[in-house]
Amino acid sequence: MMNRLTVCAAAFFRSRGRNFVTGKEFINEVSLNLRWMSKSDAGCLLSLLVEKNILCKSGDYFKPAFDVLSVKNIPIGYKPELSFISELKSTMPLRNTRESTFSSLITEAEKYGIKEEDFTSEAAVIRDKLAVDILAAGLIVLKGKGIDIDEISDIVYEQISNRSSPS
Secondary structure (H helix, E strand, O other): OHHHHHHHHHHHHHHHOOOOEEHHHHHHHHHHHOOOOOHHHHHHHHHHHHHOOOEEEEOOEEEEOOOHHHOOOOOOOOOOOHHHHHHHHHHOOOOOOHHHHHHHHHHHHHHOOOOHHHHHHHHHHHHHHHOOOHHHHHHHHHHHOOOOOHHHHHHHHHHHHOOOOOO
16 A cells, blocks of 8 residues: 555645645645545544654644655556545554544544535534534434444544543
């Protein structure tokens, strides 16, 4: 996967025409402009690129840790294959922050064909209707769709029980 990650990063930076980008710019460009993947997957991709030392962070900016022009044979109109995106999701461990935990819930929903927007809006409706934490509402949505929540429910419980302010 390392080579595919490098090709993906090189294709991204070549499309941008510059060798630095903020995290928000990366996620928006990958998901909205290039339409390679969802925002949550783009966030996972960015984290993995940093974790694998393909990108390095300097202040608020991310830049390639390699020569982008050294990557050859990137097809015109490059777009990561679906298998690459699935593999990307499977490599990302569940994180222990509220934001990444909700992203993990979104990723889990997407694995079962639920769109991010649909999942988020259903969770918001449940949160408002039941006056519960958004993470608990997300679990309710997943469970209601018949999705196994055992792996992530402990993390959600930890996040909810340790929260200091309502969401």
